[in-house]
Amino acid sequence: MSDDALDRIAHRLIRERLQPELVRTPSLSALVAERCSKHRMDSPVQYAELVERSDEEVGWLRAQIAVPETWLFRYPDSFEYLRRWVVEHRHRWSEQRPLRILSIACASGAEPLSAMIASASALVECGLDPSMAVRTVQADALDPNAAAIEAATSGQLPRMALRAELPAWAQRWVTMHNGMPRIDPQVRERCTFECGSAPMCLLQRPAAIYDVVYCRNLAIYLNEAGRREIGVQITRLLAAHGIVLLGHADRPALLGLDAELVSLQAAPASAFMFRRRHDTHAEPRPPAPSSRGGDIAAAPNGGGSQATFLGAQRAADEGRLDEARTAATALHAGGAREPALLHLLGTLALAAGDDPAAEQWLRQVVYAEPNHDEALLTMAVLAERRGDMEGGRRFRQRASLGAGGES
Numbered sequence: 107m108s109d110d111a112l113d114r115i116a117h118r119l120i121r122e123r124l125q126p127e128l129v130r131t132p133s134l135s136a137l138v139a140e141r142c143s144k145h146r147m148d149s150p151v152q153y154a155e156l157v158e159r160s161d162e163e164v165g166w167l168r169a170q171i172a173v174p175e176t177w178l179f180r181y182p183d184s185f186e187y188l189r190r191w192v193v194e195h196r197h198r199w200s201e202q203r204p205l206r207i208l209s210i211a212c213a214s215g216a217e218p219l220s221a222m223i224a225s226a227s228a229l230v231e232c233g234l235d236p237s238m239a240v241r242t243v244q245a246d247a248l249d250p251n252a253a254a255i256e257a258a259t260s261g262q263l264p265r266m267a268l269r270a271e272l273p274a275w276a277q278r279w280v281t282m283h284n285g286m287p288r289i290d291p292q293v294r295e296r297c298t299f300e301c302g303s304a305p306m307c308l309l310q311r312p313a314a315i316y317d318v319v320y321c322r323n324l325a326i327y328l329n330e331a332g333r334r335e336i337g338v339q340i341t342r343l344l345a346a347h348g349i350v351l352l353g354h355a356d357r358p359a360l361l362g363l364d365a366e367l368v369s370l371q372a373a374p375a376s377a378f379m380f381r382r383r384h385d386t387h388a389e390p391r392p393p394a395p396s397s398r399g400g401d402i403a404a405a406p407n408g409g410g411s412q413a414t415f416l417g418a419q420r421a422a423d424e425g426r427l428d429e430a431r432t433a434a435t436a437l438h439a440g441g442a443r444e445p446a447l448l449h450l451l452g453t454l455a456l457a458a459g460d461d462p463a464a465e466q467w468l469r470q471v472v473y474a475e476p477n478h479d480e481a482l483l484t485m486a487v488l489a490e491r492r493g494d495m496e497g498g499r500r501f502r503q504r505a506s507l508g509a510g511g512e513s
């Protein structure tokens with residue numbers, strides 16, 4: 107096969123910012139032979155000319171190199187931890203100023219849709235009704251693969267889009283039809299999909315608008331210039347206290363962001379989550395700060411394992427709510443009255459749907475610690491749910507005046 111024609115095709119793909127090593131492999135000859143036969147062309151030179159003038163043909167070649175493979179809740183730890191992060195920061199978002207997610211290289215959309223669902227489910231846990239929770243989140247996603255974007259827009263994801271059991275918190279928004287996952291239309295409507303490439307598609311967007319930026323499993327396909335240009339856009343677009351999620355083979359250094367981003371300390375390494383180096387606000391607060399109780403141990407009760415506050419908090423964070431409730435109740439029965447423990451009991455009652463019990467616990471929290479902004483905001487939501495809008499307004503006002511919040 108003519109080396110000259112292959113070189114022209116490879117150059118065209120490198121101009122698309124693809125990695126030179128990937129476009130110069132022997133498989134390029136095989137791809138060109140396949141396309142010559144499809145287009146009934148006698149020579150690769152003719153095909154090189156087609157590639158030079160046809161974006162569609164470039165798109166086909168790119169899809170063979172950067173395969174649009176993705177699935178729902180890929181890297182499950184990252185979604186579990188995203189939920190925890192959203193709970194921690196929930197007072198930053200509202201219907202007017204939603205939590206904004208960007209997914210660069212979304213393929214058929216499983217990534218932004220998973221992020222939307224994880225975030226909305228966390229807001230439900232904070233007391234929003236499901237419909238309002240979805241309206242408090244918004245995602246923008248892009249990928250140059252037209253077929254993948256079409257699948258994403260339809261909300262009918264391919265069979266392989268679900269590869270593990272659906273998390274319980276996602277079941278409200280994902281249903282199975284003939285073995286294929288279908289996304290709730292309300293979630294899909296909050297997600298815009300654009301057919302286009304980074305960094306070009308990002309240049310016109312306003313700065314500092316995204317709270318959560320995904321750029322997973324793209325950098326490995328791109329040349330250095332492409333990766334760095336995207337890195338520049340990620341830092342430009344990331345809002346204050348925002349986070350960046352990468353893939354298992356990505357590192358901030360690949361995007362030229364090693365000086366800019368550091369791992370989120372509190373997240374497991376398998377979540378591949380990062381924040382700005384100097385932005386400690388992006389980290390969730392430690393579960394038991396000393397001012398709110400330190401670690402508390404229940405008095406030994408004749409042989410059973412000793413419950414600790416940190417153990418109860420960890421169980422709650424990991425979704426083992428019954429275990430968390432048993433441990434927290436044992437601590438309380440043993441005489442512990444620290445605000446952190448009372449707050450955890452309130453949160454657990456809320457998760458169980460027991461609003462009156464949650465209010466009782468939270469009232470004790472704000473009695474002991476009048477500026478506890480998280481408790482005040484949850485009290486506000488609970489009061490509003492009862493129809494007490496004035497009470498809700500007062501709690502919100504107290505929270506915004508308090509010392510502890512970021513509001």
Ligand SMILES: C[S@@+](CC[C@H](N)C(=O)[O-])C[C@H]1O[C@@H](n2cnc3c(N)ncnc32)[C@H](O)[C@@H]1O
Pocket residue numbers: 122123168169172173174175176177180210211212213214217248249250251254302303304305321322323324327353
């Ligand atoms: C392996 S998929 C990653 C999907 C998803 N981010 C994930 O991790 O599950 C790689 C995607 O990168 C897309 N892609 C290739 N070049 C791109 C570019 N310059 N800008 C945005 N996406 C690109 C491909 O079309 C493909 O869908």
